[in-house]
Amino acid sequence: xxxWEEILKDSFGSAVVDKPKAIKNEIHxxxxxxxxxxxxxxxxxxxxxxxxxxxxxxxxxxRIEAREKEKFRNELxxxxxxxxxxxxxxxxxxxxxxxxxxxxxxxxxSLGISDAEVVDNILIEHPRILIDGLWGMGEVSYDFIxxxxxxxxxxxxxxxxxxxxxLIESRSNFDSEQxxxxxxxxxxxxxQNYERREKLILLSRxxxxxxxxxxxxxxxxxxxxxxxxxxxxxxxxxxxxxxxVSAPQLFYNLTTKQDGLLVQYDVLLFDExxxxxxxxxxxxxxxxxxxxxxxxxxxxxxxEKVSECGIMMVGNLPSGYYDKKNLLGELLHSSNTxxxxxxxxxxxxxxxxxxxxxxxxxxxxxxxGFAADYFSEVIHKLRRKNYNxxxxxxxxxxxxxxxxxxxxxxxxxxxxxxxxxGEIRDxxxxxxxxxxxxxxxxxxxxxxxxxxxxxxDKKLLYEL
Numbered sequence: 176x177x178x179w180e181e182i183l184k185d186s187f188g189s190a191v192v193d194k195p196k197a198i199k200n201e202i203h204x205x206x207x208x209x210x211x212x213x214x215x216x217x218x219x220x221x222x223x224x225x226x227x228x229x230x231x232x233x234x235x236x237x238r239i240e241a242r243e244k245e246k247f248r249n250e251l252x253x254x255x256x257x258x259x260x261x262x263x264x265x266x267x268x269x270x271x272x273x274x275x276x277x278x279x280x281x282x283x284x285s286l287g288i289s290d291a292e293v294v295d296n297i298l299i300e301h302p303r304i305l306i307d308g309l310w311g312m313g314e315v316s317y318d319f320i321x322x323x324x325x326x327x328x329x330x331x332x333x334x335x336x337x338x339x340x341x342l343i344e345s346r347s348n349f350d351s352e353q354x355x356x357x358x359x360x361x362x363x364x365x366x367q368n369y370e371r372r373e374k375l376i377l378l379s380r381x382x383x384x385x386x387x388x389x390x391x392x393x394x395x396x397x398x399x400x401x402x403x404x405x406x407x408x409x410x411x412x413x414x415x416x417x418x419x420v421s422a423p424q425l426f427y428n429l430t431t432k433q434d435g436l437l438v439q440y441d442v443l444l445f446d447e448x449x450x451x452x453x454x455x456x457x458x459x460x461x462x463x464x465x466x467x468x469x470x471x472x473x474x475x476x477x478x479e480k481v482s483e484c485g486i487m488m489v490g491n492l493p494s495g496y497y498d499k500k501n502l503l504g505e506l507l508h509s510s511n512t513x514x515x516x517x518x519x520x521x522x523x524x525x526x527x528x529x530x531x532x533x534x535x536x537x538x539x540x541x542x543x544g545f546a547a548d549y550f551s552e553v554i555h556k557l558r559r560k561n562y563n564x565x566x567x568x569x570x571x572x573x574x575x576x577x578x579x580x581x582x583x584x585x586x587x588x589x590x591x592x593x594x595x596x597g598e599i600r601d602x603x604x605x606x607x608x609x610x611x612x613x614x615x616x617x618x619x620x621x622x623x624x625x626x627x628x629x630x631x632d633k634k635l636l637y638e639l
Contacts, residue, residue: 179353180543186345187545189215190337194360194544196222202234205260207407208547209310212332215546234260237312239285248286251324256316261285263326264308265293266433281326282308283315291315291324301331307411307439309333333410334548339556346596351603355593361544362404365537368530375589375610379524382588383442383485384409385557388471389584390519391614392488394449394506395526398533401489402446409551411441417448417488422459426467427475434480437467441555442485448507449490455508468519483558492527499527503621514626521581522614523621557591565590565597569608572636578615582635585611601639608637 184191192211200222202210217233218226237260239247251257265281279298281291293304303309314328346354355374356366362377369377381404383389393401405412413436415424425443426435436443455461464486467473472481490506497505503523504512511517532538545553566583574582589607590599599607612635623631 177356177542179349179356182348182353183357183543186348187342187549189219190546190549191543192546193222194363194540194542197546198363198539200227200230202230204238205234206310206410206547208410208551209332211546212334212548215548241285244285244287251286251315251317255319256314256327258312258314259283259285260310260312260332262308262310263293263304263313263329265298265304267305277323283313283324283326286315288324291326293326297326297329301329303333304329310410332548334552337549337552337556339553339560342553343560343595343597346594347598351593356542357544358592360540360542361547361550362400362408363540363544364400364532365540366542368538373529375593375606376525376528378592379585379589379610379614380404380487381554381592382585383487384412384554385591386485386584386588387483387558389485389521389588390468391486391521391524391585392448392490392503393524393526394490394492394502395529396531397491398531399526399529400532401526402444403532405442405444405487408547409441409554410548411551411555412444413440413442414444414446417445417456417490418451418454420445420460421457422463422475425460426463426473427478427480429476429478437473437482437484438480440484441558442487445486445488447490448488449493452506452508455510458510461510465516465519468516489526501621501624503618504625512625514622514628514631517618517622517625518575518577518631520618522585522611523617524614525617557595560591560595562587562590562597565599565604568604568639570638572638573633574635575630578619578635581615581618582608582611582637585614605639608639612637 192215197211197214200214201207202213213230214222217230237258239259247257261283263281263283265279268278268280277290277292279293281293282289283291298305301309309331310333311329311331313326316325316327349357355378358378359366359369359374380393383391395401402414405414415436424435425437428435463473463475471483472479493505503517566586571579571582586607589610594603616635619631619633622628
């Protein structure tokens with residue numbers, strides 16, 4: 176066991192799991208943060224074969240496969256109640272009393288139900304079920320006379336509250352290299368495969384998870400794990416296909432009156448953005464996205480919304496030769512390469528420096544790490560932390576307001592990920608600033624080469 180693993184276990188106790196065993200025994204069909212929560216529940220002290228068997232039995236008894244939907248609906252009709260594992264989400268209907276709309280309207284996806292009721296105490300104890308939904312075990316009852324379906328009991332499979340200050344205070348038990356190893360292992364990768372710069376690049380992928388309203392991109396070879404953390408680590412992130420997203424899905428659905436994904440999540444990842452180089456995003460999406468990236472606001476059909484959601488766009492590099500000096504011009508649609516749009520892009524993560532994950536036996540972690548459900552809450556709560564007292568030490572030169580904002584946000588994000596206690600030496604801060612300036616300079620250089628706007632013919636500098 177590595178020294179940092181011993182420190183991690185001593186400092187965080189039950190928030191730490193044996194990541195190789197947790198990943199090996201990951202439960203198919205459930206997000207990893209839910210899978211690791213259940214494994215931790217049934218294997219309290221350590222992951223054992225008996226604990227895994229008990230976990231799988233529990234899942235098999237209560238998780239509904241798509242082809243079994245009608246079987247369980249019939250069981251509910253006959254027996255009057257069933258217990259199921261699902262992601263439950265509730266919305267509230269406030270009206271003038273006309274019609275037969277229920278005050279609570281709950282989705283139970285595995286049963287194909289979208290209008291169930293829920294008892295009030297569940298909403299009081301689990302308010303997040305009203306925001307983006309919660310995975311858990313629910314007891315669903317059926318009223319034979321009224322023909323109403325209601326969620327009467329609920330046990331969440333996600334941590335609802337953690338004290339992020341405990342993590343911040345315990346960070347001082349590690350040096351920066353040890354802490355980065357913890358983070359890399361938590362993601363699920365083998366820290367021994369990466370040099371320090373590569374570790375920083377890997378962690379910089381998570382900046383939009385911990386920092387509000389950041390727009391970044393990454394391009395790299397296939398199989399480098401660009402979407403891996405967004406799919407597996409956080410219940411507050413969502414991966415969507417760049418080619419299929421629509422304005423109602425992303426912003427606001429005027430028909431259903433439902434908020435779009437930008438309002439529901441901390442961060443959205445647009446996958447395979449390179450595949451829409453010819454067609455581009457829908458015009459209705461592009462126009463609103465352009466507005467949102469400038470102000471954190473958008474309106475649709477006269478409805479204005481505000482969000483702090485970050486956006487990450489990722490894509491694969493072209494096969495064979497490509498010109499890195501004109502990379503964005505080659506990979507993005509023309510509607511996303513004009514100077515004003517690119518200026519809203521904080522930075523580009525150099526995914527081309529990272530190797531493909533390759534052989535799972537050597538690529539994935541062999542060490543301890545934070546449980547995914549715990550880490551999900553940590554990175555969510557870090558979004559509320561302010562490190563301006565550190566970024567204010569940076570004296571940027573030759574920077575526009577957008578340059579300054581982009582660099583400060585990326586620096587702040589990296590501080591949250593690597594130095595959340597705020598204890599950072601000048602040389603460590605310089606290392607992070609260098610990375611942020613590099614990411615921003617890449618955008619500026621691309622913007623100048625594509626659009627020949629003299630405003631972007633510049634070199635960013637700084638001093639502490």
